[in-house]
Amino acid sequence: MSMEAKTQPMAQLSGLSPRDVLRAARLPIAIVVVLILFGLVEPRVLSLGNFRNIALQASYLAIFAMAQTMVLLTRGFDLSLGYTVSLVSVAASMAMVAMGGGDASILYGVGAAALIAGAIGLANGVLIAGIGINPLVTTLGMANMVLAFASTISGGFPVTGLPKSLTAEFAQGSLLSIPMPIWIAALVFVLLFLVLKATRFGRSLYIIGANPRAAVAAGIRTVPVLVLAYVLCALLAALGALLLTARTGSGEPNLGGNLTLEAIAAAVVGGVRLARGEGGVGAAVLGALFVTVLSNGMNLVQIDGYLQQICLGVIIIVSLIVNRDEARR
Amino acid sequence: MLEVTGFTKRFRGIAALDNVDFSLNEGEVHALLGENGAGKSTLINLIAGTFPWAEGVYRINGRTITSLTPQVAQEIGIAAVFQEFSLVPDLTVVENIFLGREQSSGLFLKRKQMRQAAAELLDSLGFHLPLDEKVAFLSRAQKQMVEIAKALRMRPKVLILDEPTASLTDGEAEKLFNAIALLKARGVGIIYVSHRMSEIRNLSDRVTVLRGGKKIGTVVTAEISDEGLIEMMVGRPVEQLFPKxxxxxxxxxxxxxxxxxxxxxxxxxxxxARAGEVVGLAGLVGCGRSELCRAVFGLETVEAGTITLGDKPVERPTPTSMLAANVCYFPADRGSEGLALARPARENATMSSLDLPELSSGPLLKFWRENEAIRAPLGNLALRPMAPERKASAFSGGNQQKLMLARGLMKPFDVYLFDEPTVGIDVGAKADVYNLIKSLVEAGASVVVSTSELPELINLASRVYVMHEGKVVAELAQHELSEAQVLSHYFGGRA
Amino acid sequence: MSSETATMTVANAPSHRASRLDRFLMQGGIVITFLVVAVVATALIEPRFLNRLNLLNVMRNFALLLIPSLAQMLVMTAGGFDLSVGAVVAATSVVTAAVMLVGNGYFPGMELAVIIASLVIALGVGALVGLVNAGLVSAFSLSPFMVTLAMMSVLMGIALYFTQGIPIYGVTDSFVANVGRGQFLGLPIVLWAALGVLAACIVMQRFTALGRHIYAVGSDQRSARLSGVATGRTLIAAYMLAGLLAALTGYLMTSRLGSGQSTIGGTLALETIAAAVIGGVSLRGGVGRAELVALAALFLSVIANAMNLVQVDSRYQTLVLGAVLIIALAIERLLLRKRQS
Structure with missing residues (x-):
């Protein structure tokens, strides 16, 4: 009794206390504070055009962060996410070029992307959930295999000759004067939000993350759920890869180098609790926004790109420490 | 020699130990008696320095101690053997016995000397253990022996033994009792926590009874009857706790x-197990009764044998298929296998029933119906507080247990498997659990209860199977059920 | 009578004890098999493998993989992970070269002193990184994986920021000649260094209290703490030793390359984890022996060399490495599945 009691947190009131509200609002407040701080140094940060820019940049990262969240929720990791983006970018581009580079070839590109990402996700999921290999090492190994494919099939060079409409529609296009990538990220957010809230799959992800053994004992088929989580993660990464490819207008073997880290950082900053089955896509989106605001600000005040990398690492550690407090039992 | 007065400890504002006095003399065995949750383990943890006490005075050999860590406690001669072992699975027996107290000369370990000393120590206790085997490969009884040897390596002045015989056979327990007599003669004071009347009677000089975190009294063992002790421990006549x-x-x-x-x-x-009856599974911790329940539910791999539900043989049981076949299992350890503690109470109550048409259609979850679906089960169990959105971890032990049990009420099951249904919950919650079992059985379900609490078996079960070292060694009918009868089969030999 | 009961318990619990297969696997059966097959196959397919110069080359690469693999092993047996090992190598390579560049400028003619000073400073950087890693992991009980991932980002950022990705030249010539290319008794100096580190690790693991405590903390931190092991200090020791070894790797790599490079070590996290895992280090901590990790590192070096000899594109080599890692783990999991409880 007493040992258990020790592991339980302080009793909470069933209503929201001011502390809970403050805790929930922590990240939005941080985002505003960072914006204002950069705005003091460089007024352009606070312009409407830059806000639009931030939203646009954040929408790409948000998709990757949401992808990573799917597996983080289950106590997993996907270190192969970044290189999956590279491979999908290259392979989808090659498919489009091979199919003539017309508008219709976009469909083949999407098909190739889905196929490749699906295969990577399936392989990850089967190795992790089916055979039971540590997710970290599995996806680390997978990352290097995927990287090898990405760099060899492209010969290391960008794939050019993509359909013009790809960039025109999916990168520069807009609807109701809101850029297409933002719409797509918002759509993904809504869909995943519903998946987590209103499907058995979503509920199972949380339960597995909170306690895998309890999930098994409660009759949840954990293997298919986990496999699906990794497949979903890879497919979302592929979607993001297509959007990034549309933005650059070519298939880039180096597209995803830093994305794994950024996606994990965004999710963790947002508060997706590693190994605790807490958090959600909302957290991932906020985290992505925070990371983007920070890097956008650093770009505008002309901080070296390498220093930004240092900041990213520091932010991960700081947010781990900050989020730890409320997780403490 | 050791004296604590006014010891108080609170968890989440609730007093787990409330103003308790306790003393121990040299060469004395002082038994600590109480139900689960009575505060025994809190008291011994405070004495051993596992966590700090809130109020009270701690004196040992006339010295007042203001704060304590496990390390300091060991240094001043207090050693504890808890039910939860402190052995490292990947180290060998010898390495574990000397862990944290290695003998070195300079930088290097005196490996030969330590092995020799460990062998002598185990020998003096009469324990026969493979010295160079990794602890991970030992049986629970063997681990228990290593743990005891490890505590004695320090030559403690105070030894705390928490249910040391829970997984020992009687031959092994006999050796332990001999060792206790030896230590007693050497002047070591022993705090002995046990459920078993016979052990308390044979070993102890005094008994302190705790209930609900309070001290009920300290008595000289020879001056009180078993009935008197039970009365002190339970606080109400047994009939009131167990429904008919x-x-x-x-x-x-x-x-x-x-x-x-x-x-x-x-x-x-x-x-x-038949409809309308409670079948008990008895035996030592680690005798296989838990694993038997788990195997039926598909949580242990079955090598041979058959499981039949009604007249349908079960091919390869999995939790999913067994739940679908109306078999419900409640794990012994709700923290590690029962609940998703970080998730709301609501999700914990429904997690095994998401396939019910009330809660889902196809892959979609009818989350708006969820609160309605759990109202009756949680209401029946009298969950306190009735806050379905609160995290499971924020409930007390008894109410966490209810959250888990609520799963069994989401739909009528044919067979309920309870594994240690009342571990770590208070008397009130226990009565609630027993009443639940009563209502399930009387509604025609079949209930299997695996427990280490003998009174539960004697008062609830219509038949009891006793297990020993993985085998069923006896089947007792209701009229044969008494503590002595059941215990006599615990060690297999006399079955 | 009483002694019979006890022995009976042992005999009655055969499933608890290690089977012969388990023993073989635990004592490095997989690694030894892999290694023998790889060596024989390579020698048969490509006889140039046995060429003295080629073997020397294998030895050098082996040495520079062995040292960081032992670093990884230390952290993993303590129940952690070190993804920052490659970044430490890159950072200390830059530091080594920078110290030499600056040192030779200010103190011409004091080559030996500068060479030693650069070693000391590089080791200091490595130890500091280890201290920070361990501090974050143990004081805040953060995930070692996340901490070292973040540390990797920080270190790479620092190394790249100061060099802007350009190699630092000006490494002392005699350093390259005597350490990087030097030989002693016909074997490369770097190999001697690696073997020295290996011997030290073996002794540490088997014959010192620290070694035992690292296993204990990795195997079951709670039990170790209750037994009186200073878990925080043990973790700090493990991570700092790992940092020192990674720094030594960076130093020795600089001696081979003749310049300080911020871009080396990219795949080292993968390679060292692969060596450790193939060498039987448990991902859950508490299990792992230096000598088997050494065999695994040798195996990986032989494979890499074989692929070079038959002119496999270097990019495919990462593919093979990733595949080997996953396959080795899958084999281990499938064979030992029954042991998992």
Whole structure:
């Protein structure tokens, strides 16, 4: 009794206390504070055009962060996410070029992307959930295999000759004067939000993350759920890869180098609790926004790109420490 | 020698130990008696320095101690053997016995000397253990012996033994008792926590009874009857705690024949459970009764044997298929296997029933119906507080147990498997659990209870199977059920 | 009578004890098999493998993989992970070269002193990184994986920021000649260094209290703490030793390359984890022996060399490495599945 009691947190009131509200609002407040701080140094940060820019940049990262969240929720990791983006970018581009580079070839590109990402996700999921290999090492190994494919099939060079409409529609296009990538990220957010809230799959992800053994004992088929989580993660990464490819207008073997880290950082900053089955896509989106605001600000005040990398690492550690407090039992 | 006064400890504002006095003399065995949750483990943890006390005075050999860590406690001569072992699975027996107290000369370990000393120590206790085997490969009883040897390596002045015989056979327990006599003669004071009346009577000089975190009294063992002790421990007549169950054994709901698990934790075990009766599984911790329940539910791999539900044989049980076949299992350790503690109470109550048409259609979850669906089960169990959105971890032990039990009320099941249903919950919650069992059985379900609490078996079960080292060694009918009868089969030999 | 009961318990619990297969696997059966097959196959397919110069080359690469693999092993047996090992190598390579560049400028003619000073400073950087890693992991009980991932980002950022990705030249010539290319008794100096580290690790693991405590903390931190092991200090020791070894790797790599490079070590996290895992280090901590990790590192070096000899594109080599890692783990999991409880 007493040992258990020790592991339980302080009793909470069933209503929201001011502390809970403050805790929930922590990240939005941080985002505003960072914006204002950069705005003091460089007024352009606070312009409407830059806000639009931030939203646009954040929408790409948000998709990757949401992808990573799917597996983080289950106590997993996907270190192969970044290189999956590279491979999908290259392979989808090659498919489009091979199919003539017309508008219709976009469909083949999407098909190739889905196929490749699906295969990577399936392989990850089967190795992790089916055979039971540590997710970290599995996806680390997978990352290097995927990287090898990405760099060899492209010969290391960008794939050019993509359909013009790809960039025109999916990168520069807009609807109701809101850029297409933002719409797509918002759509993904809504869909995943519903998946987590209103499907058995979503509920199972949380339960597995909170306690895998309890999930098994409660009759949840954990293997298919986990496999699906990794497949979903890879497919979302592929979607993001297509959007990034549309933005650059070519298939880039180096597209995803830093994305794994950024996606994990965004999710963790947002508060997706590693190994605790807490958090959600909302957290991932906020985290992505925070990371983007920070890097956008650093770009505008002309901080070296390498220093930004240092900041990213520091932010991960700081947010781990900050989020730890409320997780403490 | 050791004296604590006014000891108080609160968890989450609730007093787990409330103004308790306790003393221990040199060469004395002082038994600590109480139900689960009475505060025994809190008291011994405070004495051993596992966590700090809130109020009270701690004196040892006339010295007042203001704060304590496990390390300091060991240095001043207090050693503890808890039920939860402090052994490192990947180190060997010798390495574990000397862990944290290695003997070195300069930088290097005196490996030969330590092995020699460990061998002598185990020998003096009469324990025969493979010295160079990794602890991970030992049986629970062997681990218990290593743990005891490890505590004695320090030559403690105070030794705390928390249910040390829970997993020992009587031969092994006998050796432990001999060792206790030896230590007593050397002047070591021993705090002995046990449920078993016979041990307390044979070993102890004094008994302190705790209930609900309070001290009920300290008595000289020779001056009180068993009934008197039980009265002190339970605080109310036994009949009031256990409801009278009206057993009406009907058709066989579950039949297990010659079941052997892959890990050989269960060997060729057979039992039947009928509708309208409570079947008890008795035995030492680690005797295989938990594993038997788990194997039936598909949580342990079955190597041989058959499981039949009604008249349908079960091919390869999995939790999913067994739940679908109306078998419900409640794990012993709700923290590690029962609940998703970080998730709301609501999700914990429904997690095994998401396939019910009330809660889902296809892959979609009818989350707006969820609160309605859990209202009746949680209401029946009197969950306190009734806050379905609160995290499971924020409830008390008894209420966490109710959250888990609520799963069994989401739909009518044919067979309920309870594994240690009342571990770590207070008396009130216990009564609630027993009443739940009563209502399930009287509604025609078949209930299997695996427990280490003998009173539960004697007062609830219509039949009891006793297990020993993975095998079923006896089947006792209701009229044969008494503590002595059941215990006599615990060690297999006399079955 | 009483002694019979006890021995009976042992005999009655065969499933608890290690089977012969388990023993073989635990004592490095997989690694030894892999290694023998790889060596024989390579020698048969490509006889140039046995060429003295080629073997020397294998030895050098082996040495520079062995040292960081032992670093990884230390952290993993303590129940952690070190993804920052490659970044430490890159950072200390830059530091080594920078110290030499600056040192030779200010103190011409004091080559030996500068060479030693650069070693000391590089080791200091490595130890500091280890201290920070361990501090974050143990004081805040953060995930070692996340901490070292973040540390990797920080270190790479620092190394790249100061060099802007350009190699630092000006490494002392005699350093390259005597350490990087030097030989002693016909074997490369770097190999001697690696073997020295290996011997030290073996002794540490088997014959010192620290070694035992690292296993204990990795195997079951709670039990170790209750037994009186200073878990925080043990973790700090493990991570700092790992940092020192990674720094030594960076130093020795600089001696081979003749310049300080911020871009080396990219795949080292993968390679060292692969060596450790193939060498039987448990991902859950508490299990792992230096000598088997050494065999695994040798195996990986032989494979890499074989692929070079038959002119496999270097990019495919990462593919093979990733595949080997996953396959080795899958084999281990499938064979030992029954042991998992």
């Amino acid at each position: 169950i009206d057993h009406k054994p009907g058709a066989v709901r579950l039949e297990v024949r010659d079941l052997t698990t892959e890990k050989h934790s269960v060997i060729s075990a057979s039992f039947t």
